[in-house]
Amino acid sequence: MGKVTEDVKITSYDSLRDFKNKIIKEAEIKSLYLQNVIIDSGVTLMCLSKKLIEKLGLEPLRTVKVNTAEGIKETTIYGPVLIEIKDRAVRQDVMELKHPGIDALIGQLPLEQLDFLINPSIQRLIPNPEHDNQMILDQLIVSEDYKYEIKMNEF
Numbered sequence: 001m002g003k004v005t006e007d008v009k010i011t012s013y014d015s016l017r018d019f020k021n022k023i024i025k026e027a028e029i030k031s032l033y034l035q036n037v038i039i040d041s042g043v044t045l046m047c048l049s050k051k052l053i054e055k056l057g058l059e060p061l062r063t064v065k066v067n068t069a070e071g072i073k074e075t076t077i078y079g080p081v082l083i084e085i086k087d088r089a090v091r092q093d094v095m096e097l098k099h100p101g102i103d104a105l106i107g108q109l110p111l112e113q114l115d116f117l118i119n120p121s122i123q124r125l126i127p128n129p130e131h132d133n134q135m136i137l138d139q140l141i142v143s144e145d146y147k148y149e150i151k152m153n154e155f
Contacts, residue, residue: 004118005036006085006125008106010048012056013080013091030056034104039125041118043107046083047097052104053078061093073098085125088114088135113137 012030019029032052048056058078066075079093085106090113097105111117111125115135119126127133 004039004120004123004125006039006106007033007035008037008104009033009082009084010046010052010056010094010104011082011084012058013082014059015057016082032056037104037106038102039106039111039118041108041111043105044109045077045095045107046081046092046110047095047105047107048078049097049099049103053094053096056081058094064095066095083110083114085110085114085116086127088116090114 010032015024015028015030018024019026032055034052058081061077061079063074063076065072075098076096077093078096080091081094083090083092083106090110092110092113095107097103115128115131115137116125117128118124128136
């Protein structure tokens with residue numbers, strides 16, 4: 001298939017919130033501009049190295065198990081961040097990437113939320129061609145004829 005890469009801007013969502021609440025100045029918003037980030041549809045989330053996570057000042061959220069080429073390992077989820085690619089943006093958590101030679105990967109969930117597809121024939125990330133170059137997300141549309149009841153238990 002070849003290697004597909006893209007430029008990406010990643011911003012700490014907490015620092016964006018602090019700027020909007022006038023706690024910090026705009027110059028203090030923690031953002032990174034990364035060039036030629038590998039797009040990997042076999043990866044679930046946006047993945048960043050520990051040094052990039054620290055530059056963004058991200059807080060650990062939880063530990064998860066991940067399936068790697070070396071077997072099941074544990075890593076940490078951090079966040080949230082705002083991921084911007086080609087004038088589209090999505091808020092998401094990031095997974096710590098423990099690879100000595102790679103600092104960032106863009107996985108399948110951000111691609112789906114940004115409505116991008118990998119085109120292997122031209123080795124590029126492209127807008128979903130079914131959506132006329134617009135970001136359109138999927139949602140189950142429930143008509144009045146369709147009845148579905150959600151049962152909730154109190155905790």
